[in-house]
Amino acid sequence: MTAGGYFGRYLRIDVGTGEARFIDIPESILRHYIGGVGLGAWLLLKEAPPGVDPLAPEAPLIFALSPFVGTPLTTSAKFAVVAKSPLTNRINDALSSSHFAIAAKRAGMDALVLVGACREPGVLIIDGDPPAAAGATRSNAGATAPVARMESGADLWGLSAADAQERLKERLRSTHAGGAPFHTAAIGPAGENLVRFATLSNDGRHAGRGGLGAVMGSKRLKAMAVRGRAFVPLADPKTVHAAATDLSARSFGPATEKYRELGTVANLLAFNRLAVLPTRNFQDSTFEAAAALSAEQLAATRQRTRSSCAACTIGCENVYGRRPGAEDPARPGEPPKRGVRLEYESLFALGPLCGIGDPDAVLEAAALCDELGIDTISAGGTIAFAMECAGRGMLDPARFPTAPGAAPVPIEFGNPRSLLELLRLIARRDGIGDLLAEGSRRAAAVIGGDAPSFAPHVKGLEIPGYEPRALQAMALGFAVGTRGADHNRSSAYEADFSEGGNRLAGDADTARRAIVTEDRAALMDSLILCKFLRGVFSDLFEEAAPLLRAVTGWDLSPAELHDAARRIVTARKWFNEREGWTPAEDTLPERFLREPLRDGASAGATLSRQRLSEMIAAYNRERGFSPDGHVPGAMRTGLGLTAR
Amino acid sequence: MRSDIGHTTRPVIRFGGIVLAGGRSSRMGRPKAWLPVGDRTMLATVAGAVAEGLRGAGSRLATAPQPAGPIVIVGAPGQDLPPAGLPVLRVDDDVEGEGPLRGLAAGLGALTGKADAAYVSSCDVPLLKPAFVARMIALLGDADIAVPLVDDRHHPLAAVYRIGVLETVRDLLARNQRRPFFLFERRPTRVVTATDLLAADPGLDSLRNFNTPEEYDRLLAGGGASSGAGAAAAGSAATSVVFEFYGVARLRSGRERIEVGPAATTLGAALTALERACPSLSGTVLEAGRLGRHFRLSLNGGQFVSAPDQPLAAGDTLVVLSAEVGG
Numbered sequence A: 001m002t003a004g005g006y007f008g009r010y011l012r013i014d015v016g017t018g019e020a021r022f023i024d025i026p027e028s029i030l031r032h033y034i035g036g037v038g039l040g041a042w043l044l045l046k047e048a049p050p051g052v053d054p055l056a057p058e059a060p061l062i063f064a065l066s067p068f069v070g071t072p073l074t075t076s077a078k079f080a081v082v083a084k085s086p087l088t089n090r091i092n093d094a095l096s097s098s099h100f101a102i103a104a105k106r107a108g109m110d111a112l113v114l115v116g117a118c119r120e121p122g123v124l125i126i127d128g129d130p131p132a133a134a135g136a137t138r139s140n141a142g143a144t145a146p147v148a149r150m151e152s153g154a155d156l157w158g159l160s161a162a163d164a165q166e167r168l169k170e171r172l173r174s175t176h177a178g179g180a181p182f183h184t185a186a187i188g189p190a191g192e193n194l195v196r197f198a199t200l201s202n203d204g205r206h207a208g209r210g211g212l213g214a215v216m217g218s219k220r221l222k223a224m225a226v227r228g229r230a231f232v233p234l235a236d237p238k239t240v241h242a243a244a245t246d247l248s249a250r251s252f253g254p255a256t257e258k259y260r261e262l263g264t265v266a267n268l269l270a271f272n273r274l275a276v277l278p279t280r281n282f283q284d285s286t287f288e289a290a291a292a293l294s295a296e297q298l299a300a301t302r303q304r305t306r307s308s309c310a311a312c313t314i315g316c317e318n319v320y321g322r323r324p325g326a327e328d329p330a331r332p333g334e335p336p337k338r339g340v341r342l343e344y345e346s347l348f349a350l351g352p353l354c355g356i357g358d359p360d361a362v363l364e365a366a367a368l369c370d371e372l373g374i375d376t377i378s379a380g381g382t383i384a385f386a387m388e389c390a391g392r393g394m395l396d397p398a399r400f401p402t403a404p405g406a407a408p409v410p411i412e413f414g415n416p417r418s419l420l421e422l423l424r425l426i427a428r429r430d431g432i433g434d435l436l437a438e439g440s441r442r443a444a445a446v447i448g449g450d451a452p453s454f455a456p457h458v459k460g461l462e463i464p465g466y467e468p469r470a471l472q473a474m475a476l477g478f479a480v481g482t483r484g485a486d487h488n489r490s491s492a493y494e495a496d497f498s499e500g501g502n503r504l505a506g507d508a509d510t511a512r513r514a515i516v517t518e519d520r521a522a523l524m525d526s527l528i529l530c531k532f533l534r535g536v537f538s539d540l541f542e543e544a545a546p547l548l549r550a551v552t553g554w555d556l557s558p559a560e561l562h563d564a565a566r567r568i569v570t571a572r573k574w575f576n577e578r579e580g581w582t583p584a585e586d587t588l589p590e591r592f593l594r595e596p597l598r599d600g601a602s603a604g605a606t607l608s609r610q611r612l613s614e615m616i617a618a619y620n621r622e623r624g625f626s627p628d629g630h631v632p633g634a635m636r637t638g639l640g641l642t643a644r
Numbered sequence B: 001m002r003s004d005i006g007h008t009t010r011p012v013i014r015f016g017g018i019v020l021a022g023g024r025s026s027r028m029g030r031p032k033a034w035l036p037v038g039d040r041t042m043l044a045t046v047a048g049a050v051a052e053g054l055r056g057a058g059s060r061l062a063t064a065p066q067p068a069g070p071i072v073i074v075g076a077p078g079q080d081l082p083p084a085g086l087p088v089l090r091v092d093d094d095v096e097g098e099g100p101l102r103g104l105a106a107g108l109g110a111l112t113g114k115a116d117a118a119y120v121s122s123c124d125v126p127l128l129k130p131a132f133v134a135r136m137i138a139l140l141g142d143a144d145i146a147v148p149l150v151d152d153r154h155h156p157l158a159a160v161y162r163i164g165v166l167e168t169v170r171d172l173l174a175r176n177q178r179r180p181f182f183l184f185e186r187r188p189t190r191v192v193t194a195t196d197l198l199a200a201d202p203g204l205d206s207l208r209n210f211n212t213p214e215e216y217d218r219l220l221a222g223g224g225a226s227s228g229a230g231a232a233a234a235g236s237a238a239t240s241v242v243f244e245f246y247g248v249a250r251l252r253s254g255r256e257r258i259e260v261g262p263a264a265t266t267l268g269a270a271l272t273a274l275e276r277a278c279p280s281l282s283g284t285v286l287e288a289g290r291l292g293r294h295f296r297l298s299l300n301g302g303q304f305v306s307a308p309d310q311p312l313a314a315g316d317t318l319v320v321l322s323a324e325v326g327g
Ligand code: SF4
Pocket: A075, A097, A259, A307, A308, A309, A312, A313, A314, A315, A316, A317, A530, A531, A532, A533
């Protein structure tokens, strides 16, 4: 019998043929990889042919659920979308949340793997509550696969992800009346056009990083809908419910107050004060207009509503109203249909990083990114890079026309029009947008000259809003990050923002501290619990073991969970190695190793190549990798990681 | 017993003072009691502050000026102690080196029949303020003991004890239970927090003792107490620092920044002063006088600090932000 919290199988669908079947997942694998990014990494190793082109039909697109999805544990309605990234050619996993996760679990699976490609724009319907079963007694999944059917997505093609989902739901309400409601996910125009940093959206949330929307777009899959009635048994429901009550109560405490009161945008002003706020493509680390963009200022001057993912008692989402007279990005002339959900990462990338200090322009750009379905961090990073190139005279209009046949668009820092126009061009792959849709690494290679030295990426993924020279644990996290410059799987900023280390002078101890945060993140992202909940745990491993024990019935120890976290980190690394990773990829762009910071509290901060190498060597040593970062054969064998 | 109609008065309590001077001073290298504080000795400075505090407490309770209660100096057997500069009773600790309860027993024994309760001090607190002594006395109320709990620790040698606890002290000593905490467990004890003491001693300098020559020098050089015998003797250098608030700290404090001083020579003192100036920060940003665990303090925008004894310099800025910075 499968452990509580799991169905012990994943649903594999070929969207080209419509063939769908359940495939068993051995219990030992569930115990080793848990769910979310862990289970996703295992599935990717299993399902992706070595060396596969991320945009080829055979490349799998994986939705990995977790044992906690569907339980009453707060913030647990989450899933990981995992694929080989078209931006980095390395592993990519992005978390998203809300009802889609619950609906997918209730269709009776622990993960969904999509392969193949539709000939025409399509929509995938996974019906775990077909009419015959509607009203039937709830059961444990049933043995049969849910009905999976491909439908035409032609009428949705070209729409924003939000509009496509709305229209699809409407359609399903009439074609599938009765039964459980469907929940949906979709891509926007950028995903259709294979923008390498296109997002995949659901319930207003996004699996944002690494171009998962392009992977879905390459399958010509515009949207998917899922529903179900299965429920998964819990080993010890009483304990799970008691733990859920306790966790909810703790989630109202001071550990989450910042997220509840101001949301992640609260970082901006504090980061500016500490001079770690990336500005004008990482040329500066403070921004003169930071106050105008701050959460404190936005809260005081805008209409703001708070909202949350399904099953979350924190509610960190801050949705801001647009200025009077603003237009809907998809419907010029009409007032905006929705408010703008703003996170720190979007604010930094579309604001200071591009030198934009007008809050309305930033809100408009964030709304446009949601509408077009593009990752705000990579979009902001790539556009900021283009702005610097233009400022240095490297974008000859004859060679790089902004939009053929149209009036040239100025490309310069601080110009909202540059930002908004470039976003549209990128999504359409028009003119220079076609180049920038490839991301900063590929664009820099085409532009040539010195451009690669200041293209703001690691392994092709644009750097988020943490200045690496002044946050050196984070710098290490970016450099060794398996999906590239990624703050989420590493979380090394926690080490920088705590006592005991020197954020301006990393060393071997910094590496140890970065590993601690990375292991914790691996567990949180596999269980899955929202990372904004982590502050309520004094010792995550100690507290998570009884939680997972109550859900699954496994006799788990904290040490075993720690092993699982390390295994997950190694599996992700091994995938990259299998796909051609070399040690030279674990670095930062030349700019960060050459130019000192020049302003504010971080003035003079440098990160030498030597220091970064020493931190990387210490990281590899602590992880048990070879000195240059390879996963040793014995370690792989021990973890059961084979070539395929 | 009743006096004015509608008012109940308690029996008058006679307060005395006890100064424990018998410690070994091993890390100092010389007896603490003899160390100079301005033109007085350490013992005279502390005894003077206790006496003044007793007078202050008495005058608040009575309408006419009150004489200081009796003061006992407890030394080690045969220990050479300097003059206290005022009439005191000298007694010896009957067994040397057994911790504060042994000295407390000797002192309380000497005051039996002469006082009902006593302010008990060590002799290494040159910045002890009379107002602090008076405040602690006023806070005893119906309890047997009033003891400060600051920076997560009890301060049993800056506390008030009823003479009646002597029996329990002796019992604990007989059982070899020498930690003052056992006494607090056994007798009704009022735990006094920083908030209750700030009006009397904004920097809580009265609690600052020393064990090494460096600590002694630092204490006297940067003591910064604004009043009181110790401060007057030590001389003061005004140290004001600025707290800047971000995010939740700004919401809670209702302001962007605040300057605190003039005695913010350490982070502990600065946080104590901050708590007094912004009581709304208590319970979140500040917990029991320390930085709450979900917040961070960056010194001048650089390193993160939290240790109460972190030295601060005039003009330092402490940036208060949330510990949770994930985006
Ligand atoms: S804290 Fe925010 S991101 Fe996390 S589950 Fe809740 S609403 Fe979603």
